[in-house]
Amino acid sequence: MKPRILAIDDEEEWLANFRAWIPDNVATQDSADTTIKAIEFLRQCRYHAVILDLSMDVGDRENRANHAIQEHLATRPEGTPYIIVSGTIQISEVRDSAFHLNAYHVFFKDEIEPSVVRDRIIAAISEASKRDKDLVADARIKLTSKGTLEDGILRTVRPAGGAQGMYPMLDAVCQRLAPIAPHRDRPHFEIWKDCVVGLVWSRQLGFAVSVMLTNRRTSDKDASDQFTDWLGYSQQQRPLFNRDIAGVRVQLFAEAAVSDAHFELPIPVLTT
Amino acid sequence: MHILSCQYQYLQPSSYRGTVGETEVPVDLLEAFDRRGSGVVAFVGSGPSCDAGLPSWSDLLHRVAAEIGLDHEIESPLRRGELLAVATYLARQRSEKDIQERIAKQIKRAARGPSTIHKLIVKLPFAGIITTNYDLLLTEADSSRNFTLPITYLNSSLRSKFREPFLLHLHGHIDDPASIIITRQGYDDIQLKGNQVRQFLSSVFQARSVLFVGFGFADDHIDNLLRDLQDSGAIGESSVFGLIPSVLPFASDRVRHENLRFRFINPIYITDTGDHGVQHLCTWMEDLSRTLRQIRSSQSGSVKSLKPAYLINRLETLLASEPWLPVFAAALDSLPDRPDLHHLVRSNLSRSDVIEIIDRIDLGEMRSILLFMNESRRDPLIEDALTCFPTNREVSGTVPESSVLENTSEVIDAKTLGSRIELMVDNQTELDEVAERIMAISEFQLSRFRVAGNYLRFDERSRNALRDRFTAIRNGLKHKTTKRENYLIWAPPGAGKTYFVTEIVRTMGETFAQNNFRMLNLCTIEKAALASEIDQLAAGRASPVLCMIDEIDGRSTDVWPYETLFSCLDLNTWENRHVVFVLAGSGRGGLTEMIEAIKARPKGADLIDRIPDYNRFELPRPVDEDRLVLFAEQVLIASRAKGQVASEIERLALYFVLKNDALCTARQLSELAKSSVEKMTPADGRLFYDHLFRAGDHQLMRFWEENHDSAKRLQGTFVSIEE
16 A cells, blocks of 8 residues: 555645655655645545644634544544644643644644654554555455355356455455445445446545456456446546456446545535 | 326327327326325226126116016117116016115126226225226225225215225115115115215315226216216316227217316227227226336435435536436436326426425436436536446336236335335445345345254355364264264354254264263263263263263363363274264363363363364354344244244344344354244244344333334345245
């Protein structure tokens, strides 16, 4: 899983700093300059670390503007550590409050060192990456409905080597998508005629992805027709991922048009 | 099926569709059938009974006259159509009672059962039926009892029947010959003196719409009644309809049409191809039935009622937007069995109609609409919405094409369909994960999950692993070897270790179970007793013995158990002894930990050493579905013991089993199954959620309330169980 971090700060200058200090080879970086944007990012993606400026309002002397986000991050969702950057002068209060709310580290802007930030972020990413395997395993459990769909998958796509072929195939899917969230109106995975199909929200990618698994013996046209029948529309884009694994054609398609509102994501849709 | 909005259109040639299934249904009639509408009463004439092979009124009079030797005298007046005069003459010649009884007998003799039209009439959701027929074929056709038992004008509480789905024989019926009206005086009594009947009919025509079926409009009595009602203002311009068989083109018979309209009857012309319109009448009624069913099911499982507000708002905005509104209209027009929507489209769909339509279409129809629109022009917004309306054969927009005759009852059908749709949709939106899994199960065919005897496992791998163990132990008993046939099983308490072994024994036969099986429990047996048992085994016969020693890791502070036991595990290596030992325990966290704990005790290592490594195993941990399978099996067993056959378990009961942590052991499930089966109703193979609880057990309601959403959806749906 490629590391992904989120920087939340209302000052573009600081966001630019974080982008400069943490190069792309360390992690893909998203930036949010408002609380609303930050919540949308956190709703849609899983991050290996979050840099959080507690105060997003110059009049916010008590550093409360992002308190809701801080409380969410305090639970370490999907193992995500967060690092506070604070411009306040009430250092001890912020530090106490931060550690009370499970922060991974606290930086004060007036004494910040770029190299230390980078090192801390790398350490935080390393901490969060320990959960990657669990999240992949969790995705597999979800896709197979706790294993109850495994027989159906085996019978439908008949991977070479049976179950031994099926698990690497499923892991290949999960490693590219995990963690995942289900669509409110569709199961994670479904047996549909000769295919195994699914539409999930990939919190790794930050968008909806449709999945189609078919045995190589099923013609491309038949598979495509069946997928269209299930989805309601035909795929026009090239797949994100298209590979044969154990004799099974594994295809993942980005569903850019599909709204996150239809998925059971950890944070509800913001209603303004 | 097509729809017309105004009666004057009826004669417009373009309004007619000559082909079967294309005859129009007036929108006023359709709306009257709606739950929120006034309701429709069928006025059934002699047509359906003639189609069922019963004699016409003229034939009937001729047969009765022949019986009493007056047939020659009445031939001329019969030919002239003076039927009432003939009936009155016959009644005077004999007596009214005699003729009434002869008519009843003639009809009973000729009756061969209801016609298709009768069956279709009683399946339609009429608010009531009025018939002029003496026969009881409508009642006979009404096997689902959609209507009350037949009443006549003699019924003293006629008024109270108005709110019920009544079946009124206006001229009496054959089960009460005295009620059969045959004379002018009888008709006059109803019309002039029978205030009760007149008031009842007036209420019907005022408050309901009326559809004449199989009625020739040649009955003077009914004609007079209609005229009276018309004069008193009881009949509205578009509340009375008549299905009129007619030879094409309908428009040519303007005289008849005007006569009907003069009496405020709106004709619905049915093509008569020489069969008095029977074929097309049946088709029309089947179409109407299907349409009404679809409308009702769409209303009860509407998109608006089943989908979240944010999605409804999005759909409304999308469908009402300028480029999409005409495409939406075209999509609506393409929906099958929705003449009500087609009518809306024809009367120029406006933006304000959209939200009302969303409240009147079901999920399958919405999917069809979105598919239609997306085919017309691909749009990301449509495709986004489409993901919320997955394809599903069960939730398709069209009602199955099966004949209306195969369905039970119109009302029940619509309800069932509605609840099924509701169930399925809620399954996707509100049910928790456990409920979802239970909804996915339709049946338990227990033989599929069988390991041995009655021992079942849901998970395929566990099942096959245990089958291998089962076969190995059984082979050890069937074939004498000189190897140590000893086994060590670990499983958590209540996971079914003993059950697994006893099922092996059971498959060896009753004699084996009685004479060759020893069951010892290390926690309860004393040293002397254990020594005695072992001595018996050592001194016993060469025939095979299975000895299970349960709680093998028990008595952890005593020194003697393994000292006493370990040497006897060699018995099978003797030429003349055939003993298979199964040692079972559930302590510690698993097999390895248990072995280590045993080894640490005096002679424990020696004991373990006598169990071949490949004969040590854990019973795989049961998955949730194992609990369900086990529960279903225990229900079957308990019901058989009770002399009853359990065939279905309510999903809500299974949900309770999975949600209740106290029911995680085979023992607990078995006890629950037994006590539940005791409460099952004799002759009903269904085990309900309520059967799981003692009378007055508050847990019943508490669990329901705590899991209200899922419970509501799972209640009343069943998983079938069979061997």
